[in-house]
Amino acid sequence: MQSMTRKEAHEIAQILKETYPGLEPFLHAKNPFESLVATILSAQTTDRQVNKVTPALFAAYPDPEALSRAAEEEVMDYIRSIGFFRTKARNIILTAQKLVGDFGGKVPNTMEELMSLPGVGRKTANVVLANSFGQASMPVDTHVFRVSNRLGLSRSKNPEECEQDLRKILEEESWNYFHLSIIQHGRDICSARSPKCEICPLRDHCRYLDSLKKEGPSC
């Protein structure tokens, strides 16, 4: 399989940007605290489901102080419709308590500090750094991982390796929009089960499609 050059990776990022213009972060949030909580809630749940529950949750608990004092049962009532709501209720309360206790009630803006919070892994930290602090970041979710590997931007076995591959091959200033646009592409066209390669604007750059062409007709 032909390896990917930085030039071709740049072209892919450009095509994605032109195909999906004007994207905003998928999780609704007015400040870093809301972004952090919404992203913790989004693990293994769709963004749409999270966006349905967060307006009432943030109205009840508008800042870390309020959430740090909340009872777990009450928080669960706001987020009961999303997956793993018990664990997530506990994690967002513990996170709020740590924000109040260790960070002066503010969301920290470094990877290390964010990852010290309960329920915050590398992907969540990257999302908050990108969306709330405008730092060049590369959050790798299931769409980013799948589509990047199909295209040949990465040849990774796990999200962390994928993140490192993407950080190496793409220019830093393109990271944040690339992340949004490749997720949109994974949702709209390059789905897990039935990628619509026949209408894909990236078909001339895709190693997965190349491999299918070598295997036989069609496509």
Ligand code: SF4
């Ligand atoms: S050509 Fe097919 S596999 Fe490749 S990115 Fe497009 S939809 Fe996905």
